[in-house]
Amino acid sequence: MTKQETFQLEFENHVKEGLSTFPKFLSSKYIYDDRGDELFQQIMALPEYYLTEAEFNIVDTYKSNLREVFNEHGAFDLIELGAGDGKKTKVLLKELVHNNVQFTYIPIDISQHAIDDLTMSLTSILPELEVQGEQGTYFKVLERLATYNKRPKVIIVLGSNIGNLEHPQAINFLKKIKEVMSHNDLLFMGFDQKKNPLTIQNAYADSKGVTQEFNRNLLHRINKEMNADFPVDSFEHWESYDPETGTAKSFLIATEPCEVEIKKLGFKTTFKKWETIHCEISQKYDDETVEWLANQSGLEIEKIYEDQQKLFKDYLFKVLK
Numbered sequence: 001m002t003k004q005e006t007f008q009l010e011f012e013n014h015v016k017e018g019l020s021t022f023p024k025f026l027s028s029k030y031i032y033d034d035r036g037d038e039l040f041q042q043i044m045a046l047p048e049y050y051l052t053e054a055e056f057n058i059v060d061t062y063k064s065n066l067r068e069v070f071n072e073h074g075a076f077d078l079i080e081l082g083a084g085d086g087k088k089t090k091v092l093l094k095e096l097v098h099n100n101v102q103f104t105y106i107p108i109d110i111s112q113h114a115i116d117d118l119t120m121s122l123t124s125i126l127p128e129l130e131v132q133g134e135q136g137t138y139f140k141v142l143e144r145l146a147t148y149n150k151r152p153k154v155i156i157v158l159g160s161n162i163g164n165l166e167h168p169q170a171i172n173f174l175k176k177i178k179e180v181m182s183h184n185d186l187l188f189m190g191f192d193q194k195k196n197p198l199t200i201q202n203a204y205a206d207s208k209g210v211t212q213e214f215n216r217n218l219l220h221r222i223n224k225e226m227n228a229d230f231p232v233d234s235f236e237h238w239e240s241y242d243p244e245t246g247t248a249k250s251f252l253i254a255t256e257p258c259e260v261e262i263k264k265l266g267f268k269t270t271f272k273k274w275e276t277i278h279c280e281i282s283q284k285y286d287d288e289t290v291e292w293l294a295n296q297s298g299l300e301i302e303k304i305y306e307d308q309q310k311l312f313k314d315y316l317f318k319v320l321k
């Protein structure tokens, strides 16, 4: 079975499981096809979506410090999990390349389209950079990286991707990363911070409705790839942020009762009016929670980087001694 066929089978099994249970769920990781990538780029450009600019500010402000820290043990592999369009990473890559640092950039993403676009754009803006992009899910790729111990590794995860995982899954994710790290390896990871709940709520419920289109792309994808008949316009996006737990949740809600047939899966499901599909969580953090996650996973925080507006933090981790 090819990688693409395996991925498609996982997607189909996930859809069957998520839509035959109550309450229904679908994972946001399947939003990212060509259209999903494009919509996420539009989200990043929204004034309400403060995360991108805040983390861009961190990378830009501390790029020379990061160059020194990453390069401390000589030539290394820079592995990025969930690289997307690499908007912020490019700032770092330019800093490394222009200072003749010896490294290979290995971007990993579930979206083949994201990897292709990123590789092509890097070839044109940084032709001297060595890029080895790979399509795959975090966990699958991490398993393979365990056998990959030739040079020091710097693993980066930007954009608060970890926030899409509940705490037990996040610990599992960090543990998996820790298992592939040696003592000189580093993990540099973004964690969006708790803040005014309205700022968070607005970031995921933008006035232009781009986030709604982004989430609806999951249903468009199922219609297209599994020969289904979701009445996509009858599903509205709803965001709710709980300041106590720091969890933002996004839902698609059926505004009409409907029956959906997914022909490729030989499967039918019904929706009552106002029934939900839970699509995504975006967890918000504080230092204590990140420290707890790190300790649970066998990691320790080396350094914390924060943007000027104090909205977002990137943490540098090492394996706990």
Ligand SMILES: C[S@@+](CC[C@H](N)C(=O)[O-])C[C@H]1O[C@@H](n2cnc3c(N)ncnc32)[C@H](O)[C@@H]1O
Pocket (backbone or CB within 6 Å): 028, 029, 032, 040, 081, 082, 083, 084, 085, 086, 087, 088, 108, 109, 110, 111, 114, 136, 137, 138, 139, 157, 158, 159, 160, 161
């Ligand atoms: C929120 S975007 C962030 C992109 C980028 N890191 C940034 O900060 O701009 C999440 C990215 O991770 C990818 N992604 C989501 N779930 C993934 C998974 N389980 N494995 C690999 N990539 C994943 C998506 O395709 C998307 O490009």
